[in-house]
Amino acid sequence: MYSIPNCEEISLSTSLKQLFENVQKNKTVVALLGTNGAGKSTTLRAISGLLNFHNASIIRGSILFDGERIDRLNATQIVQRGIVQVLEGRRLFADLTVDENLRMGAISSRDHVAVRHAYDRVMELFPLLRKRRKSVAGYLSGGEQQMLAIGRGLMTNPKLMLLDEPSLGLAPFMVQQIRSIISEINARGTAVLLVEQNARMALTIASYGYVLDTGKVALAKSAAELLQEESVRKFYLGLHEGEERSMATIRQHRPERRWSI
Numbered sequence: 001m002y003s004i005p006n007c008e009e010i011s012l013s014t015s016l017k018q019l020f021e022n023v024q025k026n027k028t029v030v031a032l033l034g035t036n037g038a039g040k041s042t043t044l045r046a047i048s049g050l051l052n053f054h055n056a057s058i059i060r061g062s063i064l065f066d067g068e069r070i071d072r073l074n075a076t077q078i079v080q081r082g083i084v085q086v087l088e089g090r091r092l093f094a095d096l097t098v099d100e101n102l103r104m105g106a107i108s109s110r111d112h113v114a115v116r117h118a119y120d121r122v123m124e125l126f127p128l129l130r131k132r133r134k135s136v137a138g139y140l141s142g143g144e145q146q147m148l149a150i151g152r153g154l155m156t157n158p159k160l161m162l163l164d165e166p167s168l169g170l171a172p173f174m175v176q177q178i179r180s181i182i183s184e185i186n187a188r189g190t191a192v193l194l195v196e197q198n199a200r201m202a203l204t205i206a207s208y209g210y211v212l213d214t215g216k217v218a219l220a221k222s223a224a225e226l227l228q229e230e231s232v233r234k235f236y237l238g239l240h241e242g243e244e245r246s247m248a249t250i251r252q253h254r255p256e257r258r259w260s261i
Contacts, residue, residue, distance in 0.1 A: 019043075019193075019210050019217070023160060029182065029192040031202035031223060033232075034212035040195040041088065043212070044162045047193070048085035049075035065160070076108055082159035088168060088195075090149040094138030098129055101137050101148055105155030114157055122151040125184060143174035150181065160191045167198045179205055203227045 023030045034040050045051045047063060049070070063071040070078055093101050102122060106115045123130045126147045132140065137148060146166055153161055163182065167175040175198065183205050186192050196202035203209055203223040211219040211232065219229065226232050 019220075023191050023193050027186075027189070027191045028207040029186050029194055029205050031199075031206035031209040031226075032193060032195045032212065033197075033199050033202065033209060033226075037214070038212040039215040040212055041164055042215075044085055044164055044193065044195060046071070047078075048083060048162055049073060049078040050085065079108055079156055079158075082156075083162065084153040084156050084158040084160075085162040086149050086153045086164060086166065088164040090142075090145045092137045092145055092148060092152075095136065097134050097136055098140070098148055099133045101152055102129075102155055105152035109156065115155065118155045118157050121188075122154050125154070125181060126151050143170050143177065146170060146174075146178060147181070150178075150185075154185070154190075158190055160193065161185065162193050162195075164195045165197060166194070167196060167201055175201055199232065200227075 019030065019032070032040050032043060042051070042056070045054060045056070046058060047070075051057055058071050061071075062069050065078075065081060065083060068081065070081060070083070073081070093104060096104070102119060103115075106118060109115050128144060129147055129151055132144065137145065140148065150161075150163070150166065166178050166182070170178065179201050182192060182194065186205075194202050194206060203226055206223040209219075209221060209223045209226040210217055211226070219226070219232070221229065
């Protein structure tokens with residue numbers, strides 16, 4: 001997907017354009033899988049306008065959203081076009097309350113009616129946050145903080161939400177809650193581009209999936225097909241002919257990746 005001559009120059013290929021067009025056209029959940037360093041977060045940053053904060057820039061290619069070129073816009077302008085990124089690690093304002101964090105999510109909006117509707121939507125999606133409205137964000141549990149991070153993103157009424165590792169560090173029961181929340185967000189009309197190490201969770205809610213390998217799209221199929229793909233099952237799910245294996249065993253016996261481009 002990318003050729004990276006150095007850490008500051010990024011070239012967008014046709015693969016990224018096809019991925020992004022897929023998300024927009026179908027308004028569904030698209031999963032983006034890959035190991036650490038494969039280029040998943042860089043893909044999201046290229047779309048959301050955050051590359052410059054990481055000393056990187058696009059030197060070739062373009063990104064269109066709703067027919068408009070957005071790769072020349074800054075991050076605020078991209079948010080105003082309807083794209084929001086929920087960063088890996090949640091990145092909340094730890095000293096602010098839940099309510100204050102949510103209102104910071106709508107800081108670029110001047111439509112007070114839309115902001116109020118977005119706030120009500122977040123409270124409906126996350127009843128737990130309603131109970132913790134006045135609580136300081138830094139004292140929330142990891143799962144509650146992830147809900148707040150997603151809720152803050154929803155305060156912009158996005159057309160497209162970019163989610164970067166939303167299940168990272170969460171207990172299994174909380175991962176299932178986040179999974180249900182992502183499905184509900186999509187069901188209400190917001191397209192989702194989901195970056196996840198938890199391939200099983202991602203592929204059970206996505207309609208389509210892409211596997212990145214060292215900056216290139218190694219595999220692109222429907223989510224259902226990827227779940228049955230032997231390479232994906234062995235490398236990401238650690239499954240082979242019904243065998244359950246520990247993560248330690250998977251690290252010791254990682255299979256050879258045989259993906260066609």
